[in-house]
Amino acid sequence: MHPAPQSVAHAVLHQAAQAESLADLGSALTRRLHRLVPHDGYMLSGNDPVTGAGCFLVERDGYTCSHFRRLRAAGLFDQRPEPQRPEPPRRPPARPATAAVVLDSAAAPAPGGGAVLESMAMDGWGSELRFGLADRAARWGTLVLLRERGRPPFTPTDIDSVQQVAAPLAAALRAYVARGRPRPLAAAMPPGVLVLDADDTIAAATPTARDWLRTCFPSLALDTDEDLALTLWNFTAAARRQGDPVLSRIPTAHGFAELHAQQLTGARGGEVAVTVQAATTGRLLPAVAAWYGLTPRERTVVDQVLEGRSGKQIARTLDLSPHTANDHLKAVYRKIRVNGRDELVATLSG
Template sequence: MRAEWEAVRDGIPTAAAGNLAVEELGALFSRQVGRLIPHDGYMLTGLDPVSGAGCFYAKEHGYSAATAHRVGVGELLGVDPFLLDAAPGGLCVIDAAGGPLGGPPPDPAVGDRQTALREVMAAEGVGVEMTIVLADGGRVWGTLIVVRERGRRSFSAEERRRAERLRRVLAAGVRRFVADRPLRPSSHAAPPGVFVVGADGAVLRATPSAGDWLAQLLPHATRTPGEHRGAAWHLAALSHHRATETVCRVPTPSGFVELRAQPLSGGAVAEVAVTAQPASGRVLLSAAGAWHGLTRREVMVLEQALEGMPAKQIARRLALSVHTVRQHLDVVYRKTGVNSREELSAALLRGGW
């Protein structure tokens, strides 16, 4: 089993860096995790490192679109869509039959939400689910939910220990998946799309180009009836809950799409307007530090460089030596996979600054 664990540990981050599609990443995670924790289905969600909104999603034999909406947005689970507060050690196991959980719930409200989720699981034919919170470096990068069908055994104590050990490995895989693709805005040529999302996740109104943008946000393998809205409803619900504008950067084959959600005023309470367009350079830069492991100082130098400042002026503004500025830029180029300031500027600024 040690050799199997080492193969999974070493294989996930490496394979995730192969310019995969979202559904291919999900299949990779499921296949590798399945070597240590057998399961019948999975749901993988990647989170935006700045806003915490879901930025990509893949599944196989997971919950239906309607159930995923109820669970994810919080009609049943309140304001904690991923049950993170019920996941001691980054893990939460829920048995539809009411069996042992992966640790006692920290408060009665969590227990109530787990009871509600059990009812949903039973209706979906799921016997047990395990949520693995993909966290590393003090940041949550996503969640992987693995499920077993009704009638199968629950996850054992040993399988739960294996899942806890996999958290950082899977988090590294999510980071590599995003960081390995070019840091550039989407090249999709449609005009910005605007759509209004209601409380149930349905698109109520939309501009003509909105549907085209929605089709960019989910891989073909998961684009089933009713599920096309999935890329937008979590962001909309998050924006409504926070009562403020919320931004998400979505990696797609054509580059990064910027989703910007704003609660509407003067209308229905839960309606949120979402704008989809190529991500601007500034929006990408705010997340690039997390994805590519840039330090705060490296991000500051890069921001000045993208505004067209020469190294000497950057040095004066940031109270650094010119040599240090150039060193920081060289590190940024290496981490982001480019060869020069011109190359990085051309990519990042294609969608505007």
């Protein structure tokens, strides 16, 4: 007998508070979810809540690197087929809608989707259930559940179940990232820079670049340059597609790093430069405001504090009473888990 979605939702929030690493978080969340929606493997990814770029990934028995290489070789890395969409049971809309889609490698593919389903089958997977972890504020990540070939595919009931727990899973993801003070990563090594060519092969890299990627993605096995390059494919594809720089603030065990990907101009088209370094205060703050739930006014107050203004100056600048300005500061201290102005500045400045 499967547990009620409400009991799973309560349990995952407790598990997030206890997790000491991304691997712990992924294991705890999917262990609870397994009782509701049985599965054989998972991939849990997080998004920068401001830019939408990926910021972490943890998995157990997920897709192999070969799967993603096959998709890229087929020209489908940035595409997904139209998924088979079983109709979930009708119910009153009591929560924000959560997108959940199913792929079934044994089903007839949608136009252009055959390569993905064939690659799934080559990896030994028969069915995929993918859904966003979002609330009314942002999309915080994505969870992919996988079932082996030969097992029944995910059903409309499974879709309905994950839609009921998606918001608590998103809250658990936020709780994990915001479990400590939001400080820039204290790094002794200089920034790392990599250049990926049009085929997304690492063409050049500074001495620290590979170490930076392993710091940012500690849950992944990054033994070769091919493995390291694969972690950047989403960033490089987005940089080429958008024509603008891509930014992600990446939470690590020791603070936030930042990753930039920007397309290069010149004779060799398609090259992308990727820079990885400790997050700067100015770039970190928008993501911190989202992860930690600061209001727009609280974010403005933090900006004023970082510029060195006193409480009275902040009140005058923002046309607030001193009492209201102080209330905003107290709310910021509570959310960011500091005891006062000096700790706030020290935390956000690293």
